[in-house]
Amino acid sequence: MNNNNNIPRRDFLLGGLLGTAALVEGCSEPKNPFAQDEVVLTGEKVKLLSVDGQIIEIDRAFLKPVPDVPHLSNAEERQGVAGKKFIMVIDLARCKNLKKCQSACNHMHQVHPGQNWIKVLGMEDADHTAPYWQPTTCMHCDEPPCVKVCPVDATFKRQDGIVLIDSDRCIGCRFCMAACPYSTRVFNWEEPVLTQEVAEQPYSCETSMPQKKGTVGKCDFCPDMTRKGELPHCVSACPNGVFMFGDLNEDSVTNGAETFRFSDLIKDRAGYRLMEDLGTKPSVYYLPPVNRNFPYEAGLENENSEETKK
Amino acid sequence: MNTSSNDKQITDDLMPQKFSKSGMIWVGILSTICVIGAYAYYRQLRYGLGVTSMRDYVSWGIYISNFVFFVAISLVGSLITAIFRLANVAWSTPLTRIAEIIAVSAITFASLIIIVDMGRPERLYNLFAHGRLQSPIAWDVIVITTYLFISLFLLYVPLLPDLKIMNQQKNKNSAWQNKIYIFLGSFWKGNSEQVKISDKIINILCIMIIPVAFCIHTVTSWLFATTYRPGWDSTNFGAYFISGAFLVGAGGVIVAMYVFRKHYHLEKYITELHFEKMGRIAVMLSLIYLYFNINEYLVPAFKMKKSEAAHLAELFTGEFSIMFWFAIMVGMIIPIFIMLFKKGRKPLPMFITGIMIVVGAWFKRYLIVTPTLLHPFLPMQNVPDNYKHYFPSWEEWAITMGSLAGALLIVTFFVRIFPIIPIHETITEQNEKDHSK
DSSP states (O other): OGGGGGOOOOHHHHHHHHHHHHHHHHHHHTTTTOOOOOOOOOSSSEEEEESSSEEEEGGGGOOOOEEEOOOOOHHHHHHHTTTTEEEEEGGGGGOOOOOOOHHHHHHHHHHOOOOOOOOEEEEEEEETTTEEEEEEEOOOOOOOOOHOOOSOOOOEEEEEEEEEEOOOTTOOOOOHHHHHHHOOOOOOOOOOOOOOHHHHSBBBTTTTSSSSSEEEEEEOOOOHHHTTTTHHHHHHHTTTTOOOEETTTTTEEOOOSOOEHHHHHHHTTTOOTTGGGGGGOEEEEOOOOOOSSSSSGGGGSSSTTTOOOO | OHHHHHHHHHHHHSOOOOOHHHHHHHHHHHHHHHHHHHHHHHHHHHHOGGSOOSSSSSSSOHHHHHHHHHHHHHHHHHIIIIIIIHTTOOHHHHHHHHHHHHHHHHHHHHHHHHHTTTGGGTTTTTTSSOTTTTTTHHHHHHHHHHHHHHHHHHHHHHGGGHHHHHHHTTTGGGGHHHHHHHHHTOOOOOOHHHHHHHHHHHHHHHHHHHHHHHHHHHHHHHHHHHHOOTTTTTTEEEEEEEEHHHHHHHHHHHHHHHHHHHHHTTTTSOOOHHHHHHHHHHHHHHHHHHHHHHHHHHHHHOOOOOHHHHHHHHTTTTHHHHHHHHHHHIIIIHHHHHHTTHHHHHGHHHHHHHHHHHHHHHHHHHHHHHHHHHHSSSSSOSOGGGGGOOOOOHHHHHHHHHHHHHHHHHHHHHHHHHHOOOOOHHHHHHHHHHOOO
16 A cells, blocks of 8 residues: 555655755655554444454554555566466457447546547458458557657566556657557547546556556556456456457466367467568457357447448 | 958948847747747646647647658758868858758757657656667657757857957947857957867868768658558658758758848848859759659559558548648749749749748648558547547647747847858958959
């Protein structure tokens, strides 16, 4: 809970160099590492079982929720989970353009109204070819063009394959947005609309929240969820099991209900990646829209009338 | 006796003059535009980049095209000062300072406008605290800073003999002017040792500035060419940008030459010969730029790859076609035809041509940046309708116009304080000419 107190040494030194103004800010509330937590007693007692088996009573004011993810330093968040290589498989034969992935993602990350980290694109590659619905996330490329061009290391590639953004460092030059061929990145053009709870929580690259004005955001593969061993929000929100998430090293992916051997799935279903010719080496694989569960037209109900195919 | 009276005449002609009435109005208008721009920037700082019309697809707008324009026009400093000097082009002497102050003011505002484009300008120091050399932005920061300092020195060192002349005529200047002259140039005695050092410095700077000038615009073109996008993904970009930059810079100098000549009655110093010569150079530069434009557009248009096709169609016949053909015709082809004729290289037609080149070049930069962003690889869907179009908001126009006005203000104030045509060099050349007779 004391995330703010862990001022990285480098930042602290830099703050010192930048002069007293920064130093004063660093020591004022709520960042003061020496301040005692003020507890106002409520008078209401709660019975608890202590570690050695005794029943004890404490004031309700001392009860604090235990964070479900241990606090990680910025350096740990930048490193990622050792031994993992996260991948996603998107089965186009199952997508009906319900956009549940999108709404779950927007809700959980409090994406600015109108913007989306996940887009479900109505694709038609050419005249006389079959249209299909294509959910599009960040590709978490192994050769990420966005990371190449970032001048301040604000967007980076982790050892577990995830490409993240550090909104505390991003200078808002938007070079990464120009560099990304998948147009996956969005920018916080205005002050983000956040619930108070999120606005008050300390920033983390893994939750990508709270988002910050003047910085870039994008699909992050929900590393806070995967660290807990849970699936990203889009995967669990999809009722049709379109998204499968997993670890390349374990050679398995799952949508929650079904689990597949990744290599078999790709081999049997002729999986492919987007824009292979660019050499970006995405971590997101697509299964072609053959033997579909739904006709393309079934997805049109959910499409705004003003949005047409390419 | 004759020479010294001649010298005095030259000095009197070229001394900086107080603003006339029209000069005051000019400064007033420019300052007003700057103030409006500053207010627009205040709004942008307060409400975020949301006050602009840029959105997720068009994430770079006129700020970036204006930045490219400024970097482009600043290249002229290296052309006229350095390349001409190293090539022993004698007639360019009266133009060197004009070119150099245009370079300095343009590159200053290029740096400012790129900060305006940042979402978090207060984090600029991250470029140094966390800078990564692999990013073309880091290269741009390095070369633009280098170019700014070399240009400042190239403006300053040749100014020293003139500062001495100004210091000798204290009674003719206002007190604040004398303070500036003393601060900047009181150490300059003009003895042979100092002249030797200064000549050496100028020579070194002239050689240094040429590769740096090529770097600033090549790196600026790489901000685009290092991406995959149709219209930017081009190996032609570096040369294409540099040729365009020399052209717009030459256009800027031609306009400035005409204005200074007219306003300060410098007909004796900026002669018709200068317009004639600059005209010939501008024709050559236009032809080179046209050549790179043909490479840039017609080769992809021959193939019409899917990703390029939509972009090119939009430029040639679509939404941007009027602006595209305006920029090509007014910025290149019509100027070539005007300046090919001897009558076209007279001062007034040259002035008009210069304006055409500069205006055409500004729109050309807009066309390089924006249409490409409206043609991403994946279709523009799942976004509000205003994300699919771009027309700059009033704040963007105000800031852009403010930056252009600010660059002109720097030039204007410079001319108010310092002689825009090098006095000392003009006198020396005059005397050499007399002697050879």
